[in-house]
Amino acid sequence: MGAAEYLLKPLSREKLHSALGNIWPEAETQASISVNLPEQQQTPLILVAEDNETNISTLWHYLPKIGYRLALAQNGREAIIKAKQQKPQLILMDLQMPEMDGLEAMHRIRADKETAAIPIIALTALAMPGDRDKCLAAGANDYMTKPVSLKHLASTIKRILVRE
Structure with missing residues (x-):
């Protein structure tokens, strides 16, 4: 008898949901798993809207070590849904993603009162003239070009969260 899935600690809601979805694919994709962990209420949740596996891995290894919980959206549509469902304290939004780009996702997130x-x-890998202005006009609080300095990202996150 073998295992259908395995999970590594620390366990996140998203990893558990993904594993359960692999075992029971007929389960509702956007189902919410309720976990009452007091420390999670105090640990800021960051929604990472990113489709590049290397960037995801880098953020997934770094940000939890400095005190953040993470949720993942791999395209703009998913980012909008997860922003509404999970109410993160901050969103890291890649500009170039499949299905819906980050600019459109930011416009829609800003248009929704929730x-x-x-x-x-x-966040963008292609820093073109005018990109910063486009991002700020779409509703970004800040703009960073990739590759991102993790220390600079951490200080930017902290600065923005302290203001909020």
């Missing part, structure tokens, strides 16, 4: 106040840091 998510309009969530701070967003826009």
Whole structure:
């Protein structure tokens, strides 16, 4: 008898949901798993809207070590849904993603009264003239180009969360 899935500690809600979805694919994809852990209420949740596996891995290894919980959205549509469902304290938004890009996702997040106040840091690998202005006009609180300095990202996150 073998295992259908395995999970590594620390366990996140998203990893558990993904594993359960692999075992029971007919389960509702957007189902919410309720976990009452007091420390989670005090630990800021950051929604990472990113489709590049290397960038996801880097953020997933670094940000929890400095005190943040993470949720993942791999395209703009998913980012909008998860922002509404999970109410993160901050969103890291890649600009170039499949299905819906980060600019459109930011416009929609800002247009929804439930998510309009969530701070967003826009991230992009292609820094073109005018990108910063486009991101700020779309609703980003800040803008960073990739590769991102993790120390600079951490200080930017902290600065934005302290203001909120």
